[in-house]
Amino acid sequence: MVKPRRGPISRRLFLEGAAASAAALAAKPVDAGAGSPPAPPPAVSPRIVEHPGSDFMFDVLKSLGLEYTAMNPGSSFEGLHESIVNYGGNRQPELLTCCHEESAVSMAHGFAKIEGRPILVLLHGNVGLQHAAMAIYNAYADRVPVFMIAGNHLDAAGRPGGVPWYHSAQDMASMVRDYVKWDDQPASLGHFAESAVRAYRIAMTPPMAPVLLVVDSDMQERSMAGPPPRLPRLTLASPPAGDAGAVREAARLLVAAEAPLIVAQRCARTADGITRLVELAEALQAPVCGIQATGATVSDRMNFPSRHPLCGLGPPGYAPDVTLGLEVQDMSAAARSASARGAKTISISAEDLFLKSNLQDFQRMAEVDLAIAADAEATLPALIEEVQRQLTPERRRMVQERGVKLSEAHRKARAEDRETAAYGWDASPISVPRLAAELWPQIRTEDWSLVSWQGFISKWPYRLWNFDKHYQYIGGQGAGGMGYGVGAAVGAALANKKHGRLSINIQGDGDLNYAPGVLWTAVHHRIPLLTLVHNNRGYHQEVMFVQQVASERNRGADRAHIGTTLREPNIDYAKMAQAYGMHGEGPIEDPKDLGPAIRRALERVKAGEPALVDVVSQPR
Amino acid sequence: MKPRWFAVVVAIASTAGAAPDTPAPRATAAASPAPGNVASGKDVYLRFSCYACHGYAGQGGGGPRLVPMGLPVSGFTAFVRNPPTMPPYTPKVLSDAQLADVWAYVKTLPESPPARDIPLLKEP
Numbered sequence: 182m183v184k185p186r187r188g189p190i191s192r193r194l195f196l197e198g199a200a201a202s203a204a205a206l207a208a209k210p211v212d213a214g215a216g217s218p219p220a221p222p223p224a225v226s227p228r229i230v231e232h233p234g235s236d237f238m239f240d241v242l243k244s245l246g247l248e249y250t251a252m253n254p255g256s257s258f259e260g261l262h263e264s265i266v267n268y269g270g271n272r273q274p275e276l277l278t279c280c281h282e283e284s285a286v287s288m289a290h291g292f293a294k295i296e297g298r299p300i301l302v303l304l305h306g307n308v309g310l311q312h313a314a315m316a317i318y319n320a321y322a323d324r325v326p327v328f329m330i331a332g333n334h335l336d337a338a339g340r341p342g343g344v345p346w347y348h349s350a351q352d353m354a355s356m357v358r359d360y361v362k363w364d365d366q367p368a369s370l371g372h373f374a375e376s377a378v379r380a381y382r383i384a385m386t387p388p389m390a391p392v393l394l395v396v397d398s399d400m401q402e403r404s405m406a407g408p409p410p411r412l413p414r415l416t417l418a419s420p421p422a423g424d425a426g427a428v429r430e431a432a433r434l435l436v437a438a439e440a441p442l443i444v445a446q447r448c449a450r451t452a453d454g455i456t457r458l459v460e461l462a463e464a465l466q467a468p469v470c471g472i473q474a475t476g477a478t479v480s481d482r483m484n485f486p487s488r489h490p491l492c493g494l495g496p497p498g499y500a501p502d503v504t505l506g507l508e509v510q511d512m513s514a515a516a517r518s519a520s521a522r523g524a525k526t527i528s529i530s531a532e533d534l535f536l537k538s539n540l541q542d543f544q545r546m547a548e549v550d551l552a553i554a555a556d557a558e559a560t561l562p563a564l565i566e567e568v569q570r571q572l573t574p575e576r577r578r579m580v581q582e583r584g585v586k587l588s589e590a591h592r593k594a595r596a597e598d599r600e601t602a603a604y605g606w607d608a609s610p611i612s613v614p615r616l617a618a619e620l621w622p623q624i625r626t627e628d629w630s631l632v633s634w635q636g637f638i639s640k641w642p643y644r645l646w647n648f649d650k651h652y653q654y655i656g657g658q659g660a661g662g663m664g665y666g667v668g669a670a671v672g673a674a675l676a677n678k679k680h681g682r683l684s685i686n687i688q689g690d691g692d693l694n695y696a697p698g699v700l701w702t703a704v705h706h707r708i709p710l711l712t713l714v715h716n717n718r719g720y721h722q723e724v725m726f727v728q729q730v731a732s733e734r735n736r737g738a739d740r741a742h743i744g745t746t747l748r749e750p751n752i753d754y755a756k757m758a759q760a761y762g763m764h765g766e767g768p769i770e771d772p773k774d775l776g777p778a779i780r781r782a783l784e785r786v787k788a789g790e791p792a793l794v795d796v797v798s799q800p801r
Numbered sequence: 802m803k804p805r806w807f808a809v810v811v812a813i814a815s816t817a818g819a820a821p822d823t824p825a826p827r828a829t830a831a832a833s834p835a836p837g838n839v840a841s842g843k844d845v846y847l848r849f850s851c852y853a854c855h856g857y858a859g860q861g862g863g864g865p866r867l868v869p870m871g872l873p874v875s876g877f878t879a880f881v882r883n884p885p886t887m888p889p890y891t892p893k894v895l896s897d898a899q900l901a902d903v904w905a906y907v908k909t910l911p912e913s914p915p916a917r918d919i920p921l922l923k924e925p
Contacts, residue, residue: 599922603913604868605860612860618921625925639862645922721853725863728850732888737895739848800853801862 235264235401250274251285255305257332260401280698286316287668294655295676304331306348321360323659326384327391335397362390371410387531387556423555432567441467442501445484447508457561466584483654490588507557512547598644617641632673664695674710701761703791719746754795767795842906859910
């Protein structure tokens with residue numbers, strides 16, 4: 182059915198109409214005296230729309246507490262765009278101008294990992310959504326909530342010819358359905374309201390993930406026929422905690438273990454998560470290998486204080502007889518290894534509650550001994566209580582003896598890290614531990630937050646700095662898709678801004694080049710962020726991969742740089758930053774110049790700006 | 802854009818009991834003169850991407866630290882021919898003489914002072 186178009190004409194019709202009107206006026210002057218008098222024009226143009234549907238959509242979004250809207254402009258959501266700016270006064274949510282949809286979603290990804298809740302991302306029909314696709318997949322694989330709306334021109338009969346057809350789809354969400362948790366294409370404003378609230382709740386229920394609403398442009402632009410629909414009430418679902426019997430069995434295994442090990446990946450969602458994990462580890466005197474030790478994942482987060490005596494893997498030869506995985510995405514290797522030596526593995530993870538089939542982010546089948554399908558952080562209080570209940574005085578004494586050895590192992594590991602950091606200290610390119618060590622004394626008395634992944638920098642910050650707060654590290658990409666880093670850093674820095682935190686981004690050069698326009702977004706919106714470019718002039722992981730393949734084919738590795746390095750010419754990241762209006766300094770090649778350069782950049786960051794220092798660095 | 806896997810992946814189970822990046826003990830350099838050509842060794846070290854895992858200063862990174870080089874040239878050569886994890890290099894790709902050059906170059910890489918002598922590495 183062709184719906185009468187009651188809203189404003191589309192941009193294309195508007196432009197075509199304006200051109201035709203101008204031509205007619207020029208060619209045919211008005212002859213007021215000829216023939217019968219023309220009907221007087223209406224006092225108000227019939228194109229004026231009062232109370233557009235997108236005003237109500239704004240009210241719904243505001244009711245969800247969405248603070249920001251990251252977007253690159255697109256005509257399929259121009260109605261909502263305008264409502265946010267004018268009807269809503271560009272507050273709650275406030276628009277963030279992004280230069281690429283991948284940046285917009287990455288910013289939302291980083292923001293949510295600091296703040297624990299999503300922001301809105303607006304995506305242009307088809308094209309914007311496809312630009313965003315990789316970033317959506319990263320957020321999905323990282324189990325992070327992102328609230329997305331894509332525009333669509335649903336009514337083919339009213340759809341202007343040309344470009345809007347390229348930006349329309351029968352089932353737009355199908356392009357990303359494999360890696361969003363839920364999607365809908367509401368048919369009315371009341372439907373939009375319910376689906377928006379439902380989508381938010383689904384996104385925020387562990388395992389968290391992105392959600393998508395596809396919203397018709399006509400529905401945004403048309404006047405509401407009557408009073409607006411009611412705003413549904415948002416009630417978040419409580420995170421699922423583990424079954425009491427299974428938790429009791431987990432406690433039994435852990436209390437009886439001679440060498441328990443706790444592996445935490447995405448366990449601590451909040452400050453309370455760290456507190457609870459420390460409590461469990463201390464009750465058991467079990468080592469906790471988190472982001473510093475497994476080296477295994479692309480998605481570790483801050484779970485456990487880096488200088489806690491139980492942080493680490495235990496002394497050499499410590500072979501766990503019970504391994505507890507907390508939101509560990511891949512327990513398969515641990516389970517196989519444990520099974521081979523008669524040890525046990527326990528997994529507490531919301532992963533078992535929601536999986537999709539096509540994309541293989543769920544990892545290899547893990548043959549654990551006890552699988553508890555639940556949110557780990559929500560399950561920790563019950564597990565701690567059960568462990569405390571089952572610990573006999575005799576077991577408590579044995580546990581404390583174990584703790585003394587673990588504490589000594591932790592002390593030695595930290596000392597070894599410092600000795601290792603000394604190697605290549607004065608080298609140029611600058612060593613990564615030198616970079617981390619130059620930075621630490623300049624931030625350690627601040628309320629700082631590392632908003633970049635440590636996987637490509639050998640986890641040197643975690644090995645040298647004192648991490649003890651949940652917002653001090655946000656982990657990695659999720660799906661290993663490059664281009665996440667700088668966008669997530671800017672988004673996380675935005676979340677940190679209102680808390681007055683100092684955000685630090687140790688930024689890979691390869692990642693930066695995917696969508697560097699987000700640096701402009703940081704400047705434009707005055708988002709304080711110190712970026713140190715870990716500039717190893719290449720996609721270094723790929724250098725090593727090609728080297729390995731060539732060597733194993735007995736062809737040598739002297740051509741491994743072809744297609745993997747970013748040289749000839751070297752990229753000047755200081756000038757890149759300056760081009761976006763940011764303080765940029767470098768390239769810094771002499772390690773003696775690094776500390777002063779960081780100091781100068783930090784002055785700008787503390788004044789509320791982003792700043793960048795290009796550090797020509799060792800590979801890892 | 803593509804998803805990537807990372808060579809740094811270490812299975813949780815396999816790391817049990819091992820400190821990450823455990824440094825080699827500081828060893829006294831061999832007293833005998835280096836048999837290789839240092840300049841040629843540097844060229845090979847850079848061209849064949851030894852730096853990629855071991856760092857430009859031999860300090861390590863993706864792979865283990867090379868300084869101080871504790872192996873004799875024969876042991877070094879034997880290791881590179883059939884290593885447990887790093888890419889292997891056969892005589893077709895790198896001759897014994899070239900490996901001796903690399904060994905000689907690595908021997909020239911300076912060892913660092915102890916961490917206690919570096920103020921920035923004192924733990925606050």
